Amino acid sequence: MISNASLQLLKYRRHAKRLFAGPGTLEAAAYRREIIAPEEQASFPPLLCLDGQIERITGAPAESTLAQELETATRSSGVHAPTIAYHLKDVALVDGSVYSGTMRFFVRELKYDGQAEPVEIEQAALVSSYYGVKYFGHWLRDDCTLHLLADDLGxxxxxxxxxxxxxxxxxxxxxxxSCAPTFRARIRHLTIFSDYHHNRLRRERYERLRAVVGARFPHKGRRTLVYLKRGQDGARRWIENEAEIIDGLTRSGFVVLDTATTPFDAMLEALVDARLVVSLEGSHIAxxxxxxxxxxxxxxxxxxxxxSANQRQWTACLGIRSAMVVGMRGQQVGGYCFDLSEIQQTIDLLDRALA
Structure with missing residues (x-):
């Protein structure tokens, strides 16, 4: 039976090896590399917005850069990287990192609480991603689809x-x-996926999970207009003039779904019939x-x-048209204001594009 002490020792030995041999890579650590989906060319429909919107953008989330987000928002074509399975032997999972040879594959920082007993695992596939362990939106988009890759490989x-x-x-x-979180483990055979792009395989997995949602919440033939209100979880980000926006949109036939208070079933029942959805940027859009x-x-x-332009990738993948309105900083910390007339004009742009 493996102990916490032996796992810690293994971790420090591999740190020492890195000092002399240099940091290892996932590619070098794997005894087998399996391309599950090849690289492919991609095209993206234009991100719809009024003139002058992009010029208002001043910054990006801490995990990205403004240049990266602007490139994602404005490009018309690109390349989807392949989906790859890296198969490794004799792996240690310690405090949120996977160790193999001189490689450290970091997922998240976990401090040992002195209670989690290490386990020995014969075979497994990692279905947690760097962003998925931190953000609900990435967990729902990325980690739930990673789960399907593991299922497909048995x-x-x-x-x-x-x-x-x-x-x-x-x-x-x-x-x-169902997957119970693992804190510390010795794994004989572990598969780690490189699955960062919205290629055909990601589209196929999205559609499989969309079919599950569709079976539970079938379309009723309506074409609803939805304002999806962000809850208070996550980073502090809110709309100071939201009451004005909600009043204007409800007068135009929008229904309001509050992700903090609307029951889960009621929210998905409305979204499966949505023609248009308007929402503040955030994980809840997932x-x-x-x-x-x-x-x-x-x-x-x-x-x-x-x-953040991340919604442009999955909307293009699923045939959903994407638009944006860029707001202004509000008077309070984390507060923003958006022009109702700009929202309404951009809705008109979307309507014409969908027609």
Whole structure:
């Protein structure tokens, strides 16, 4: 039976090896590299917005750069990297990192609490990603689809502690993806996926999970207009003039879904029939990935100082048109203001594009 002391010793030995041999790579550590989906060319429909919106953008989230986000927002074509499975032997999982030879594959920082007993695992596939363990949106888009890769290869899933909450539990039950978090382990054979792009294989996995949602919440033939209100979880980010925006949109036929208070079933029942969704940028938009119909439209209200274009990739993958309105900094910390007339004009742009 492996002990915490022996795992710690293994970790420090591998740190010492890195000092002399240099940091190892996933490619070098793997005894087998399996290309599951090849590289492919991609094209992206234009991100719809009014003139002058992009010039308002001043910053990006801490994990990205403004140049990267602007390139993602404005490009018309690109390359989707291949999806690769790296198979490794004799692996240690210690405090949120995977160690093999001189390689350290970092997922998240976990401090040992003195209680988690290490386990020995014969075979598994890692279904936790760097962003998925921190953000609900990435967990829902990335880690739930990684789970399907593990299933397809017949490998038990291995996950680290990640986002929590009722929505996480609802999706785990809906997708039948139960995975108890592992803190420390010795693993004889571990598979780690490189699965960062929205290629055809990602589209196929999205559609499999969308089919699960569609079976539970069938379309009713309506084409609803939805304002998806962000809850208070995550980074402090809110709309100071939200009451004005909600009043204007509800007068135009929008229904309001509050991700903090609307029951899970009611939220997905409305989203599966949505023609247009308007929402502040954030992880909560990931509910739309599995519920919004193709040929619908998503309008994201973007803070100017933390602009994120990640929705452009999955919307293009699923045939959903994407638009944005860039707001202004508000009077309070984490507050932003958005012009209602600009929102309404951009809705018109989306309407014409969908027509």
């Amino acid at each position: 490998l038990p899933p291995l996950c680290l502690p990640g986002p929590t909450g009722l929505h996480v539990e609802h999706y785990k039950a809906l997708f039948n993806q 509910h739309c990935v599995y519920a919004m119909p193709s040929s619908s439209g998503l309008l994201v209200l973007q803070p100017p100082d933390r602009f």
